[in-house]
Amino acid sequence: MFALPSAALVGWTLLAAPTDTAAQSALPVCEMGTRHLEADAPGAVFEVCIHPGLSTNLFFDSKLAHVELAGRERFRVVLQGENALTLVPTEALEDGERVPMTVHFQDGAAPASVTFWLAVHPSQAERQVEVTRQPRTLASHRQGERQARAEARQCREEKARVQAECAGQMGLTGLIAHELMGKGGVASKNIIGAVTARPGNTLQLLSARSYRSDTERTEGGQTVVRLIVELMPWNKGETPWTPAGAVLVGSTHAELKVLGVWPREPMAPDEKGRVVVEVEATENEARGTFTLKLWSQEGNARGELLDGVTFPSAPFR
Numbered sequence: 001m002f003a004l005p006s007a008a009l010v011g012w013t014l015l016a017a018p019t020d021t022a023a024q025s026a027l028p029v030c031e032m033g034t035r036h037l038e039a040d041a042p043g044a045v046f047e048v049c050i051h052p053g054l055s056t057n058l059f060f061d062s063k064l065a066h067v068e069l070a071g072r073e074r075f076r077v078v079l080q081g082e083n084a085l086t087l088v089p090t091e092a093l094e095d096g097e098r099v100p101m102t103v104h105f106q107d108g109a110a111p112a113s114v115t116f117w118l119a120v121h122p123s124q125a126e127r128q129v130e131v132t133r134q135p136r137t138l139a140s141h142r143q144g145e146r147q148a149r150a151e152a153r154q155c156r157e158e159k160a161r162v163q164a165e166c167a168g169q170m171g172l173t174g175l176i177a178h179e180l181m182g183k184g185g186v187a188s189k190n191i192i193g194a195v196t197a198r199p200g201n202t203l204q205l206l207s208a209r210s211y212r213s214d215t216e217r218t219e220g221g222q223t224v225v226r227l228i229v230e231l232m233p234w235n236k237g238e239t240p241w242t243p244a245g246a247v248l249v250g251s252t253h254a255e256l257k258v259l260g261v262w263p264r265e266p267m268a269p270d271e272k273g274r275v276v277v278e279v280e281a282t283e284n285e286a287r288g289t290f291t292l293k294l295w296s297q298e299g300n301a302r303g304e305l306l307d308g309v310t311f312p313s314a315p316f317r
Contacts (some may be wrong), residue, residue: 012185022028026245027096027295030124037131042111047098050089050118051125053253054142056083058103058116060154065104074099087118095122095295097304110131121249122295122303123255144250186213187312198305202241203233203294205306212312214288222282227256235267242266242297246277248309249291256281256290264297286311 030049037046050056053076060083067080071089077088093099099118105111115130192208212226218224229248230236235241243264251313259278267273276294289310293301 013217027121028119030121030126031217032124032126034128034130037124037129039114039131039133043113044111045117046131047119048129049119049121049124049126050087050092050093051121051123052089052091053127054088054127056087056118056125056127056129058087058131059083060085060105061102061132061134062109063106065106067104068100070100070104086314089118089120093120093302094244095120096295099213100110103131105133118288122245122293137271140206170209177278186211187314189310189312191308193311194310195306196307201304202235202237202304203231203304204236206230206234208309209307209310212314214283214314221286223314225281225286225314227279227281227286228280229277229309231277231306232272233267233271238269240266240268241273243275244295244297246295247293248277248279249293250288251287251290254285255284266297285312 028047028049035048040113043060048056048058055077064080064085067085069075069078071093072078073141074092075087076090077086079086097120098106099120101116101118102113103116109146109314114133124189160171161306166313189212189239190208191210192205195205195208209230211230213226215224227248228237243261246258246261248258250256259280262276262278263274265273275294277294289308292306292309294306
């Protein structure tokens with residue numbers, strides 16, 4: 001292994017690239033904490049994020065009568081309690097798909113039911129949803145305010161971290177200054193021969209390369225590494241394709257933390273482009289073979305699935 005300055009510059013360019021917050025995705029926006037829904041009007045319809053293999057728990061302030069769920073056989077778990085509902089979807093559901101579900105109540109009060117669209121997100125699920133038909137209590141409002149403040153604080157901390165990384169030195173100097181490059185430098189690996197696209201993909205790969213840099217940080221006694229997948233795709237579809245998000249999934253279905261996707265620029269039909277995905281993981285998590293899932297702002301329900309992604313072994317230390 002030997003250091004490749006161009007690879008380091010790829011990583012630093014990604015860190016410095018601004019996020020296009022104005023861009024709108026067809027995928028739902030998922031809340032990571034407890035979500036509160038007020039279903040006090042007849043005909044109310046809500047969209048809730050679900051993801052294969054992850055549980056979504058809905059809690060109601062009224063006793064449930066029965067639940068109408070389309071395609072119930074595509075859920076591993078549909079567990080109805082007195083005033084709660086647990087859902088665990090399977091891989092039979094595709095990204096971007098929306099499944100209708102109507103929950104009916106016992107007491108006969110209005111509204112007699114609430115309808116949901118269960119939206120399959122490529123990587124996230126709303127784990128706890130509180131649904132109220134009666135006015136929320138003061139304690140419930142206070143809980144929501146505490147959660148909102150905690151989420152805002154987390155966003156401010158993350159923003160400060162990104163700004164600190166991007167405001168200082170650039171290039172190799174920046175990687176060293178922010179402890180993003182270990183003593184072994186950056187290792188590079190050509191993976192185009194190993195990566196395979198799933199049938200139905202819109203993008204055709206012209207080249208694929210992966211990068212690895214061990215940082216100076218540790219987590220649980222393991223070295224924290226920065227990983228990059230750099231793709232040169234060709235849009236073979238009939239509509240523009242703009243990167244919106246990505247997730248890297250291992251053989252055990254564990255997902256690595258994606259730090260960003262760059263650039264957020266559309267590729268017109270029959271146009272070639274570039275997609276760079278950066279990931280942070282521990283040394284053990286970086287081992288093995290991964291599937292890279294990419295989705296677009298244009299709302300391609302299925303997304304792009306690329307199997308066989310691997311990363312270089314640890315650089316010389």
